[in-house]
Amino acid sequence: MIDLDFTLTQGEFVLEVHQRLDQPVTVLFGPSGSGKTTTLDAIAGLRKPSRGTIVVNGRALFNARVNLPPHQRHIGYVPQDIALFPHLDVRRNVLYGQRPGQKLSLDIVASMLEIGSLLDRGVSMLSGGERQRVALARALMSAPDVLLLDEPLAAVDLELRRRILPYLERVRDELSVPIVYVTHDREEVRRLADSVLVLDRGSVVRSGSPEEVLE
Amino acid sequence: MPKVAALVVGLLMAWMSAGQTTKSTAPVLTVSAAVSLSEALEECAKTFKTRGGGEVRFNFAGSNVLARQIVNGAPADLFISADEEQMNVVERAGKIVQSSRVELLGNQLAVVATPERAALVREQFGRAAPEIRRLAIGDPAAVPAGVYARQFLAKQGLWTAYEPRIVPSANVRAALTAVETGSVDAAIVYITDAAVAKRAIVVLTIPASQGPKIVYPAAIVSNRHFAHSDQFLTFLRGAEASAIFARHKFTPLTSVGR
């Protein structure tokens, strides 16, 4: 469960988010520049709100006294530009966040996302869809408390989109990690979202189930 | 690669923390001396050693650098300077055993030129003839040799005539090179430098009476190895060392009554 109650001011732009996210998949929906990525950054600890609180599973990540650095937040993040480490092969990328003694193993994640055959490849030798799955695997392998995905299918063509969507559904169904998913594509909202927040110019203007919001 | 680096650093650390070796019966003397005295002094040290004296280590550099080091406590046992000013600096700082200060060596100035121009320079130098268009000397603002050269010219009444034609050089070597490459017509250097010049030859030797008093003072710096320092200094003022210095064209100023 994610409690967001913060304000983030950056120049002229003000982002206000006061929401409780308690569904498996919450989608942040809205035009570009509305603050979706900034919200993810704030949860991950890459951007600091001006004031407010961010609490995940009862654990305060940000409040008046505390501002946990990203490496202490247990957040999995797949950014829009993916950012796989260029100097490491796929296996080392995926295993980067693995902590000793955690229950989630490479085999499970690799088979779920079907990247077993890619493990020894260099990162530059992956197709767009493969990169997405590897980035997803990497975020999952750190056994996060919440998974943040920023427009994972934005840079991918229709055909590929059709093929990756099932993986995302699989992640949602087989792992119990809550997901916050940013997109401006209605199809993705329909297929993946349990709840939707519509953002516009820094404010949540609508919220509810996909059917309610999309009609 | 990181392992190799770690190993090297480890070795370096171990090496650096090794202390000084214990003192043997004949301590190694550290003598800070002007660079111009290198060859002569190294010969002296070799002879000193065969005569049963101890080991001598030299630190050759410009006298100003040496003086600085000593003033700041660098561990030299003996100081031989190329000019009195630097010795004065060290003396004023209370760093020498005062009673040990002596005038060890003298030197002479010489006018040098290339063999082709030698005859002309020899004839015309005293008259500051216009054919001598450029004259190199050490920079009077920086180098003792330059100061002496200027003093000499002034004493001879030639300074005003030559002043616009002076090419000040960073050091005496540079002045010599200027002559040898034809950049200048003549140079005033020490006779000891002229002795090792490749192409330039001595055209005029300035006798001590006409020239400024050029003195290389020596003094014992600390009481650390006083007896041995004194032993070596005495050797340097003795007959054998004097012969070596004379061969290198220095003027030994052996003292009276030691």
Add this chain to the structure above:
Amino acid sequence: MDVWQITTFTIATALGATVLMIPPGLALAWLLARRRFRGRLFLETLISLPLVMPPVATGLILLLLFAPRGPLGRLLASIGIDVVFTWRAVVLAMTVMGLPLFVRTVRAGIEQVDRRYEAMAATLGAPPLRVFFSITLPLAFPALIAGAVLGFARALGEFGATIMIAGSIPGVTRTLPVAIYTFTEIGRDREAALLLLISAGIAFAALWVSNYLSARAGLRA
């Protein structure tokens, strides 16, 4: 003149200085590239000083610090370590003079590393130190090599500060540049020329090694 001794001594001390300047150099480069803090400008200027001051001036400062009656010299003497007029002074002078070049180069390299990678590593649970060694440094590796080579080259050619704090003691603190100076001063041009050739040879070799290492690093991943 023992050419072999002078050459090996110079290479050994220059290598030692290069290794010595790496840990503080990396730390400083990272600090200046990635962190904002008060006194940052002061630190930058301090590090650049040996670059802009005449080496003799830097040597003088080192002498004041490390001579037996200087603050650091006294401290070290109390545990039996002499610096002035020993090989330690040579390494010290080389390290101090080479460090600014190393820091500059590595800093530029670190600044080129996309901060997104570092941010990603952090979200994956890596604390700052791990991020530095597993992400930043490998990605800035060519700059690290270039910086080390520059530092080494500077150490090899170091003269002004060296002669001030280490003196020119044959067999003990005489490096190639110091020897070249000394021989030139007394007119022994042939020996000086030989040493000059050797210096140039070492510089060439260093550049060759650096190119080789850079190519290897570039071919990785």
